[in-house]
Amino acid sequence: MRFMFLLCILPSVYIVYMPYWCMSLTMATDTRKRVALVTGGGSGIGRATAVRFAELGYSCVVADIDEPSAKETLGMLQTPGLAVQVDVTMATSVEAMVTAAVQHLGRIDCAFNCAGIESAPAKTADQQEDEFDRVMGVNAKGVWLCLKYEIAQMLQQEPVVSDPAKWADKPDVCRFRGARGSIVNASSLAGLVPLAYTSPYCASKFAVLGLTKTAAVEYAKDGIRVNAVCPGPVATPMADRVLELSPPDLRAKQDPKLFPVGRFAAPEEVAEAVCWLCSDACPFTTGEHLKISGGI
Template sequence: MGRATAVRFAELGYSCVVADIDEQSAKETLGMLQTPGIVVQVDVTMATSVEAMVTAAVKRFGRIDCAFNCAGTEGNLAKIADHPEEEFDRVMGVNAKGVWLCLKYEIAQMLQQEPVVSDPARWADKPDVCRFRGQRGSIVNASSRAGLGPMPNNSAYCASKWAVLGITETAAVEYAKDGIRVNAICPAATATPMLDRFKEKLPPDLRGSTGPGFHPVGRIAAPEEMAEAVCWLCSDACPFTTGEHLKISGGV
């Protein structure tokens, strides 16, 4: 999803920072972009690494207008009584703490930036009450459909994605008057390497829960569909939208 979103942002004219713990994968993504970009290797569980990522972005491009925080891990499957504590900590560290750290340093940078309107003419003739006066930045976090309901045998992942929604709404309220919007997407099954790994861990009788038949539309999602949602949430098309989560689940 991160790769597809970077590609879409580049198609829209944004310069991109591709940040990943897998530097080689990030370089491959950079090669797909139509605009200038840089690669930053980052471990989102470490504050110093996340801070360095933001510093590198600002050093190269001067500001951060948009961010998509989507680093994640699926975790192993087990009921709560059988789930190792260290596995819970690992999943929460990447999926929840990682989002919190990214927000911490992204927002700190955005607070230093002047608000901008990416398309001033679009809003010039609107009444004052409706006019979009510009934003310092817009952030989207990756939650999940698992952040909206139970996910048996994967309590850590479920907990982490519920946590992302709580962090998202809190950040949105804290910084709304500063011109920083924070929202989240909640995808259902999407064609990614994570989904492939998750399927391999499922018992055969449960694999249908991640397949096309589970969704009323009759298929799973493409990463590009999530990218479109992220770019829309970051755009001038929805300046009143903050603290929201967008469920993208094919009817589930």
């Protein structure tokens, strides 16, 4: 079968552009600095992930509705980056975030859609409608909007491979042929199992998994992978707020001593999983969720 191809020359990298599924392994090593975008990067898991991306050599766009917190995270990074204020519930704000990232850093290789909020604890019949809308707006619609604009950008990007030699001696069927981008969405253990008093939050995190799996199958052949992480209890400011407001029976169930590992996760432990899912280590992994719950 014959294919037309175009040799594209970019700074520090030569890329043979062909349909993704027949990409040539003659691509040169990608020597430029890769770019990661993290929403909710001003604190908690988002901050830890931005820091870890930078440790791995990525330039990082730190996005948060709280701009001072995003700038504080940026100051912790070992590589150049950008702090952006974003309201993930607004399409214009999300689009502006992606545009700023590309204008300043040229491309988005990885995105971690981590921005999220908790719901006020109450049983389903006692929950308020505006609370449901508020939580779904950030946690579900926010992820959908981020996917919408991140994927649109990634579709315009040439596929790259960071280390062609790593895959050169592998059977042809499993050779890594480059990627336009990798996205990880923040779901939760509450997106897999019910958690009393948190119906809006659970609904939003179940929705994130649906969005993840749908986008994954839609763009797999375009070289865009989409996965999710489902952390259990993590030692973050959000967890502190949830515990403080929870009724006694729910708070008792959140005692770290009751968990198999006897503690909450550190944000850095979730960050490691996110960075792995974004890396070239798992090019066949898409549409999956990784539960990080310490045995729960």
